Amino acid sequence: MEARTPFLEVSEAIVASGAETLYWCMQCGLCTGSCPWRLVPGHISQSFNIRKVQRLGQLGLEGFESEEVIYACSTCGQCVVRCPRQVKIIDNVRGMRSMLASVGTVPGSYRPVIGSLHSHGNPWSGERGKRTEWMKGLEVPAFAEGTEYLLFVCCTSCYDVRSQKIARSLVQLLQKAGVSFGVIGEEESCCGESVRKIGDEDLFQKLAQGNIALFQSKGVKKIITTSPHCLFTFSKEYPELGGEFEVVHHSQILARLVKEGKLKPSKGATRKIAFHDPCYLGRHNEVFGDPRELLQAVADGAFQELDRIRTNSLCCGGGGGRIWMETAPGERFGDLRVEEALAKGAQALATACPYCVVMLEASTKTMGKEEELPILDLSEVLLESL
Secondary structure, eight states, X not given: OOOOOXXXXXXXXXXXXTOGGGGGOOOOOHHHHHOGGGGSTTOGGGSOOOOSOOSTTSTTOTTOOSHHHHTTOOOOOHHHHHOTTOOOHHHHHHHHHHHHHHTTOOOGGGHHHHHHHHHHSSTTOOOGGGTTGGGTTSOOOBOOTTOSEEEEOOHHHHHOHHHHHHHHHHHHHHHHTTOOEEBOOTTXXXXXXXXXXXXXXXXXXXXXXXXXXXXXXXXOOEEEESOHHHHHIIIIIGGGGTOOOEEXXXXXXXXXXXXXXXXXXXXXXXXXXXXXXXXXXTTTTOOOHHHHHHHHHHHGGGEEOOSSOGGGOOOOXXXXXXXXXXXXXXXXXXXXXXXXXXXXXXXXXXXXXXXXXXXXXXXXXXHTOTTTSOEEEHHHHHHXXX
């Protein structure tokens, strides 16, 4: 008799609950061929493959025999945009993780993250009272009645020292352009996007409903986000819970301000700048043009496109909760991205996501390329040009 495992029991429960899009698969293999894990030596087994429908109860995901492989998925969306049958692969992975989380089977690196979200409303183990320390030295207005935009600074840019520079740059740009904005601060909690992808649906619901009630009580109508992950969650998931807001990513509003002449960068950058499309800005939210318009305005002829761009962009490896999982040097998607940028002659790599900045900088540091290829957010590039 086959041994029962938590994974097998969870798999059976998911099939029984009706993950019907799995059965739309026509076994073409595009999911496996699209998965960025296929590019990492020795990790082809972690690529998505739903070509072999195993016996009922094993979910039809070849290579997903352990929790470790399930949590390899960075939810980058490459498989989803290429699937000719529109199988909702990320939703199914999220479902598997939710079932595993419900029986306490999550990777150990996620336990302090989940605990911090319960205790402090953020995944970085930062005290709630320190959520606004990134503003130190800046005169950042509080959101009040009559303010046009809530500036929602993601948890990474609130607590990660490197990422705080992104929020500070954005504030200075918005102030220079005369934008009406304000922050709420300590009452805010994480948007919940990553914890939902990790699989803790109950915690996501708690965080989301708390934020929605807070925003509605303050009269928030429009939101500027520093993170594409917040953009995705506020615009695509909060409406299901009654949270209807007009949401823009900071790259979108900055591009508009430049176009309107409210921010006037000096063209003719002194270094060649390439752009990395974040998965959650590009594939998940279909924002491709605004970042490029912004860099064209700043870098002019010094803007350099990479080979893998737009819907074919290479994931940094930080989505799906993997920003809190250790990936060995040489096995990181970011290493491949850094190599690609350097091969193109780029002297700086710009992006528009705090996770991407963290992951790409981790690669440049371990590769010894930190000075050769600085990693910058678009807000930092634009502020520098002013």
